[in-house]
Amino acid sequence: MNIIKNTQIFVKIIAAIFLFLALFTLPIDFYIVVRIVITAVAIYSAFYEYSKSKTITPMIWVYGIIAVVFNPIMPFYLGKPLWKVADVITLLVFG
Numbered sequence: 001m002n003i004i005k006n007t008q009i010f011v012k013i014i015a016a017i018f019l020f021l022a023l024f025t026l027p028i029d030f031y032i033v034v035r036i037v038i039t040a041v042a043i044y045s046a047f048y049e050y051s052k053s054k055t056i057t058p059m060i061w062v063y064g065i066i067a068v069v070f071n072p073i074m075p076f077y078l079g080k081p082l083w084k085v086a087d088v089i090t091l092l093v094f095g
Contacts, residue, residue, distance in 0.1 A: 008048050012094045015041040019091040023084060035072040038090065042067035045094075066090055 015038055022034045046063035050056070069076055069086060078086065 008045065011041045011044055015094045016091055019087045019094065022087045032072060035070045035075065038070040039067050039072060041094065042070065062093060066093065 018034050018037050022031060042063045046060045046067070049060050049063065070090070
C-alpha cells in the first residue's frame with residue numbers, strides 16, 4: 001500500500017508542475033499534453049480515493065469534474081482567463 005500512496009503523491013506533483021507551467025504562455029501543443037496529463041491524474045486519483053474509502057466521497061466528485069473539464073476528447077473552450085482560473089483551482093486541489 002505504501003508504493004501506491006507514493007505513486008499517488010508522485011502523480012499529483014507531476015500534475016501540479018504541469019498546471020503551474022500552464023499559467024504561462026506556451027505553444028498550444030503543451031496545453032493538449034496538459035489536458036491529457038490532468039485527466040489521467042484526476043481519474044487515477046478518483047480510483048485511489050475510492051479504493052481507500054470504498055464509498056463515493058466528495059473528493060471523488062471533485063476529481064470527476066476535473067477529469068470532465070480537462071478531457072482532451074470532448075474539450076471545453078473556456079477562453080484564456082477562465083482556463084487560468086481553472087488551472088489555479090485544480091493546482092490547489094492537487095497541491
